[in-house]
Amino acid sequence: GNVIGVFTSGGDAQGMNAAVRAIVRVGMFLGCKVYYIKEGYQGMVEGKDDIVLATWESTSNTIHMGGTMIGSARCMEFKERPGRLKAAKNLVQLGITNLIAIGGDGSLTGANLFRQEWPGLLRELVDTNQITSDKLVTSSRLNIVGLVGSIDNDFCGTDMTIGVDSALHRILESVDEIMTTAVSHKRAFVVEIMGRMCGYLPLVAGISSEASMVFIPEDPPEGDWRQGLCDHIRESSKSDARRTQIILVAEGAIDRSGNSIKCSDVQRVLTERLNMDVKVTVLGHVQRGGKASAFDRIIGTRMGTEAVMALMDAGPDTPACAICLDGIDIIRTPLMKAVEMTKMVGYKMNELNFEEVVKLRGRS
Numbered sequence: 001g002n003v004i005g006v007f008t009s010g011g012d013a014q015g016m017n018a019a020v021r022a023i024v025r026v027g028m029f030l031g032c033k034v035y036y037i038k039e040g041y042q043g044m045v046e047g048k049d050d051i052v053l054a055t056w057e058s059t060s061n062t063i064h065m066g067g068t069m070i071g072s073a074r075c076m077e078f079k080e081r082p083g084r085l086k087a088a089k090n091l092v093q094l095g096i097t098n099l100i101a102i103g104g105d106g107s108l109t110g111a112n113l114f115r116q117e118w119p120g121l122l123r124e125l126v127d128t129n130q131i132t133s134d135k136l137v138t139s140s141r142l143n144i145v146g147l148v149g150s151i152d153n154d155f156c157g158t159d160m161t162i163g164v165d166s167a168l169h170r171i172l173e174s175v176d177e178i179m180t181t182a183v184s185h186k187r188a189f190v191v192e193i194m195g196r197m198c199g200y201l202p203l204v205a206g207i208s209s210e211a212s213m214v215f216i217p218e219d220p221p222e223g224d225w226r227q228g229l230c231d232h233i234r235e236s237s238k239s240d241a242r243r244t245q246i247i248l249v250a251e252g253a254i255d256r257s258g259n260s261i262k263c264s265d266v267q268r269v270l271t272e273r274l275n276m277d278v279k280v281t282v283l284g285h286v287q288r289g290g291k292a293s294a295f296d297r298i299i300g301t302r303m304g305t306e307a308v309m310a311l312m313d314a315g316p317d318t319p320a321c322a323i324c325l326d327g328i329d330i331i332r333t334p335l336m337k338a339v340e341m342t343k344m345v346g347y348k349m350n351e352l353n354f355e356e357v358v359k360l361r362g363r364s
């Protein structure tokens with residue numbers, strides 16, 4: 001049967017465990033051996049105890065848990081060829097010729113590069129007597145499938161990444177909690193939302209909470225944002241019903257000139273110009289914590305299942321694919337095209353308008 005290695009890399013996200021569980025169980029059901037590669041590329045480079053055979057039971061009691069039970073790490077060594085050579089040796093020795101990478105665009109770029117270099121790495125391992133030459137035949141090809149685990153929802157080609165829905169739940173719980181204390185004191189709260197250069201979370205959290213204003217990188221405010229903020233808050237505060245103001249600021253929020261807008265900037269403007277009592281809350285890793293939502297468990301499971309099926313279908317010329325959500329369908333899309341588009345949107349954020357970014361990233 002086929003031998004599959006699964007690893008999680010980059011930032012963790014709720015729902016990664018559901019994906020790993022599905023990969024192990026569907027893989028075993030289809031007669032494959034599945035190995036956990038612990039601590040992402042770090043474990044792949046180090047080998048030994050970091051690459052362990054998965055059992056059905058090892059995935060019990062994991063589907064609800066946030067984070068990743070097989071660990072994740074950043075790995076500088078894998079970015080250099082000698083690191084990837086070590087990783088290739090570790091995989092070949094266990095007969096692993098199928099990899100499922102669960103991570104962000106960096107992790108998937110690394111996986112694709114590894115696949116392209118694979119024949120050359122194997123030849124070098126044979127030439128230096130680190131593996132026997134029969135492996136050139138038995139391990140001739142490395143199949144790669146990528147799943148996108150990230151709370152940011154910044155990946156092009158998928159409507160939702162694994163983890164984003166749970167992160168939204170955490171944000172809404174926090175904003176609702178802040179509201180109860182905020183209304184008691186007629187205070188304003190500025191909340192920083194983690195998500196790098198993606199405004200998806202603050203935007204949808206703004207729609208589904210009592211927030212009065214949202215700052216996101218994709219749609220910087222027109223004109224003088226400080227004046228616009230004061231005008232809006234002054235107007236909105238006239239209503240007796242509104243005893244508090246909540247302003248959500250994306251981690252990557254910028255103005256029209258590309259200068260960042262930080263919570264502390266918003267706080268200073270409201271304090272100095274409107275004489276308000278303003279508190280700042282940075283949600284940070286709270287967003288990545290807690291249980292996986294039903295949605296993330298389901299897309300994790302569906303994407304994990306599809307990843308195994310894609311590996312089973314892969315022929316010699318099948319390019320690496322990413323498993324994505326398209327509407328309600330789980331689809332396969334060329335991995336590198338999606339990664340390149342994701343990077344392009346990141347670089348060109350200042351030049352693209354809101355509609356263009358939304359179109360490139362996917363429907364959500």
Ligand code: ATP
Pocket residue numbers: 009010011012041073074075076077078079080103104105106107108109110111113150
């Ligand atoms: P997140 O969205 O959470 O940041 P990511 O997958 O983009 O996830 P990175 O830190 O960019 O996170 O990448 C994770 C790991 O993937 C790196 O530590 C490195 O080992 C590997 N990697 C990233 N980019 C490359 C690359 N160009 N070549 C080889 N390996 C890479």
